[in-house]
Amino acid sequence: MSKVREILKFKRNMNLSIRDIASATGGSKSAVADVIKRAKATGLTIDELLPLEDKALVAKLYPPAPLSREKVEPNLEHIYQELKKPNVTLMLLWEEYKSKNPDGLMYTQYCQRYRDFKKSNQITMHKEHKAGEDMEVDWAGKTLTYKDTITKTIKKAFIFVSVLPASSYPFVRAYENMKLKNWIDAHIRAFEFYGGTPKILIPDNTKTAVLKVDRYDPVINRTYKEMAMHYNIAIIPARAGKPKDKGADEGMVKIVSQRILAALRNRQFFSLADINTAISEELEKLIMRPFQKIPGNRRDAR
Numbered sequence: 001m002s003k004v005r006e007i008l009k010f011k012r013n014m015n016l017s018i019r020d021i022a023s024a025t026g027g028s029k030s031a032v033a034d035v036i037k038r039a040k041a042t043g044l045t046i047d048e049l050l051p052l053e054d055k056a057l058v059a060k061l062y063p064p065a066p067l068s069r070e071k072v073e074p075n076l077e078h079i080y081q082e083l084k085k086p087n088v089t090l091m092l093l094w095e096e097y098k099s100k101n102p103d104g105l106m107y108t109q110y111c112q113r114y115r116d117f118k119k120s121n122q123i124t125m126h127k128e129h130k131a132g133e134d135m136e137v138d139w140a141g142k143t144l145t146y147k148d149t150i151t152k153t154i155k156k157a158f159i160f161v162s163v164l165p166a167s168s169y170p171f172v173r174a175y176e177n178m179k180l181k182n183w184i185d186a187h188i189r190a191f192e193f194y195g196g197t198p199k200i201l202i203p204d205n206t207k208t209a210v211l212k213v214d215r216y217d218p219v220i221n222r223t224y225k226e227m228a229m230h231y232n233i234a235i236i237p238a239r240a241g242k243p244k245d246k247g248a249d250e251g252m253v254k255i256v257s258q259r260i261l262a263a264l265r266n267r268q269f270f271s272l273a274d275i276n277t278a279i280s281e282e283l284e285k286l287i288m289r290p291f292q293k294i295p296g297n298r299r300d301a302r
Contacts, residue, residue, distance in 0.1 A: 001054045003027060004061065007035045012046040038062070072101040074110055076117040084166040090114065135198040137162045137187065139178050139206065140253045142261050146269035157275050159261065160186035163252040164194065169298045170252050172260060172283050174275045183208040184227050197231045202238055210237045259286050 003025060010021045018036070022029045038061040039049060049057060074097050082088050094110045105113065140159035148155050157174040160182070171190040175182040183206075191197050203209035205218075212219035218237050220228075228235050260282040269275045287298045 001057055004035050004057070005050060007032055008039060008046050008050055011036055011039075012050075035061070072104050074105065074113060076114060079114055080117070133166065133198060134200040134202055135162055135164055135190070135194075136202045136252075137190070137209075138204045138250075138253060140256060140261070142257050144174060144261060144264060144269065144275055146271060146275055149270050157269075157272055158182075159256070159279075160190075161253050161256050162186070162190045164198070167298055168252065169194070170256060170283065170286065172256055172279050174272055174279060176272060178206070178208065180208045180221065180223055184223065187227065191231065197233055199234065201228060201233055201235045203235065204238055209235070213237075255286070259289075 006025050007021055007027070010016050010024055016024065018029050018032050021027075022032045025032070039046060042049065042060045044060065049060060052060065074093075079090070079093055082093055083090070090111055091107070094107050097110065098104055104110075138161055140161050143159065144157040145154050146157055147153070155176065157176065158178050160171075160173050160175060162171045163169065171193045173186055173189055175186065187201075203224075205213045207221070209221055209224055210218050211221055220235050220237070225235065260279060263282050264275075264278050267278060269278070290297050
């Protein structure tokens, strides 16, 4: 600290210029200017600084740098929910975040935080689904049974399942067979249940949907295509051997099998109407069941 004290003394006793003090002390002009600047920043006079012991003088002239403010972390659950809305992108959400937090994360860091969030919460998707954009449809592999009161025979009930991927919002209904008439009826009832139509239908390659499977130009069942045209909906079948193309419905079929069909396995039914009444009750429970990884339930996310 002897050099610092020497600079301060020259400044106090002779009020020399920075150039002259640097020449007299053998230091650089920038070093002299820095000491004088720091002395002024203390709010004390040189006469008050010089009597201080070295440690105290150092503490006054070279205080520890203030801790940088921690960057405000983005609300990752909010991002997840907002990305489901039409036309919302990560760039838009980052710009909104940055406008409120100018010192916040840069875009690449922001995106990495969201990727880590999806990975740690096992939110793995083939794509980010937008609300109302698409509806995935299929027949469940498992069935229920009922006793026909007229023929006294046991009959199978085939289960139609649809889901809105953005909110995991399902629709389920039982039919006596998987023929085209019931396939179309199931879609119309699903639209009524959801209160609207999607932009895109994503069916499996069942014959009621696709007559000829082709990666680039599949042949859609004529009646199914006409129904879609009536509602101004595009049909994009899942590719054969690509379960992630219809991953939401594949997952929902499993959930429906576990939460609805399994729950009704020991019930005795005497008509399809009885089965559908029971399915509606269990479907409501499923819709209101809280999510495990994120707040809310399927009705909240709709």
